[in-house]
Amino acid sequence: MRIKEEIGMNNSTGILMVEAIELIKRYDNIYLVSHVQPDGDNIGSTLALAKAIEKFKGGIKVIKVDDIPSDYQFLPGIDMIKNYDINEPIDLLISLDSSDLNRLGLGKEFARKAKRVINIDHHITNDNFGDINIVSPSSAATGEIVYEFIKKMAVDIDKDIATCLYTAISTDTGSFIYSNTTYKTHLIVAELLKVGIDVETININLYQNRSMARTKLFIDSMNSLETYLEGKVGVIAVTQEMLKAYDAKMEDTEGLISFVRGIDSIEVACLLKEIDKNEVKVSLRSKKRIDVSRICNKFNGGGHIRAAGCTINERLPVTKDIILEEILMNFR
Structure with a gap:
């Protein structure tokens, strides 16, 4: 053919x-x-x-x-x-x-x-x-x-x-x-x-054109990494304060979530991007088990089975608790 x-x-x-x-x-x-x-x-x-x-x-x-x-x-x-x-x-x-x-x-x-x-x-x-x-x-x-x-x-x-x-x-x-x-x-x-x-x-x-601002943001955001369920879930956050510290833009978060998903034990990676005091954009990625589009649909978001996103109008710590609870429920 x-x-x-x-x-x-x-x-x-x-x-x-x-x-x-x-x-x-x-x-x-x-x-x-x-x-x-x-x-x-x-x-x-x-x-x-x-x-x-x-x-x-x-x-x-x-x-x-x-x-x-x-x-x-x-x-x-x-x-x-x-x-x-x-x-x-x-x-x-x-x-x-x-x-x-x-x-x-x-x-x-x-x-x-x-x-x-x-x-x-x-x-x-x-x-x-x-x-x-x-x-x-x-x-x-x-x-x-x-x-x-x-x-x-x-x-x-x-x-x-x-x-x-x-x-x-x-x-x-x-x-x-x-x-x-x-x-x-x-x-x-x-x-x-x-x-x-x-x-x-x-x-x-x-893929080979990363600025120094993006590099510094990458290092700082990875320092925020928290894992759950014996390393199956990884969560990182990028705040407005971090962006200002390195003179970075939100576009400089590109690649962060893929790096987290690349960790051997991780099934679901979560990136929280603070847009404003009461607005957080959530990006989710998974490897094999979890349909992250179902999770994001609950918050009027969407995407694909292995890659999806949504926006939650809450402060960053609250958003983290909300989305983490939903992620962990999908492992039960």
Whole structure:
């Protein structure tokens, strides 16, 4: 069987993609948007699709809903992400990598105003908020879905698009080591490598470019590590005081939770990020046993079986007690 057949989506998804492409052909004022606190899959898949639509018909706009982390400033087309006036005409909004409208931040208002909404995502907790919902929880990253979508558009994947897609898939699979990585992931990446992307430069930007501020924050946060259930659960915290001490940003917490999950005894890793005095963002990761998306769903969050998050509007110590109790219950 040829590779392009091996990595194709199922028939129903393919039909939805054709319907979505027809909307792209029909409408002129098209906006792309992704979630707040952007990550590699978010930014990579959005820019890849934006560049593809630009080649397909032009006139695409990408809404900035949050600051772009420095890790991704190297991506081709990053300057396409801009602030736009909500009063401008909008026919079609395409949402990428967001499980619900609230995750879009100010993009939610653009979605409400749009004539039609296309929702492209891979989160199992997606609530199908679009008029067309291309949602594939079995895909390792939204970038995988966007790869198939671009192929369905019959747009050639050039080096810029391939660079964005590789970044999307690599970051959401932990550089291809997470359990969501499948044979399809490797087949898609093989096709991207054929295009001639500069993998060395991409990987240096993504994984070998840690600032001294991030390094100091990493060391301090690891000093806060507490373990429970004979080392099966690990919890670390990043406070506003820590960020100020090292002149670090919240984006500098990238990689912390993966390090904790990498400890041999750990089944569930928890990172608590103090956003404000009464607002804490919780990130959970697990290895094999625990479905952390179920835990986060109880706090109006979501994500994947092995990676999920939520926000709890309490002080940090209270949040820690609340989420820890819920985690420990799942071991019983």
